[in-house]
Amino acid sequence: MEPKPLRLVVVDDHEMVIEGLKAVLSRFQERVRIIGQAVSADSAEPLIAELDPDVVVTDVRLRGLTSGLDLCRRLIEADPARRVVLLSAYDDEQYLFQALRAGAAGYLLKSIDGEGLVRHLELVASGETAVDPTMAGRAVASAARLQAGEFWPGARLSLTQRESEVLGFLVAGLSNRAIAGRLVLGEETVKSHVRAIFRKLEVNDRVGAVAVALREGIFQ
Helix, strand or coil, X not given: CCCCCEEEEEECCXXXXXXXXXXXXXXXXXXXXXXXXXXCHHHHHHHHHHHCCCEEEECCCCCCCCCHHHXXXXXXXXXXXXXXXXXXXXXXXXXXXXXXXXXXXEEEECCCCHHHHHHHHHHHHCCCCEECHHHHHHHHHHHHHHHCCCCCCCHHHCCCHHHHHHHHHHHCCCCHHHHHHHHCCCHHHHHHHHHHHHHHHCCCXXXXXXXXXXXXXCCC
């Protein structure tokens, strides 16, 4: 008797991403099936409770106040056996560490190919933990540095290493365009990091972010 395909619920605030994922996974219908989709954490929770999928696949960042990491925590709190995989465009090790602390069973990058994605989802469904191969080596190195007492500024406030770099430039008074030039990033990517910084530091603007950074001794 052939095994049944894995049942997935996909959560991403961009419907085009979900449709693209459907197209990629349509070649593996004997192994995986998307049985539900949602564009926000609030709409995802009741859907997941109703459908009880084998694996939940969610983006790290979602519209609204609830991120993919928050959704993961809430799903695990409701059902410790729930298998959740973060599928992200961000290859920052701190996101990986946060995902694992939240109880995620995997952290994969959106650049992964279809066969690799299906294989890792199958590992997760079998009880294993899956980390994107391109991140695994760097994550081990970062963990070793953390064990040795090396830590980036802002880590204790849940800022990723990249967000800490951006915050440092905010403290220095640089514009988003200038920060993009320094870090060789797109300006929209910088804006996304700035929004994440505001959310994590619970501030509304640059002045508030700089004030928290100075008050907490993140940057002098």
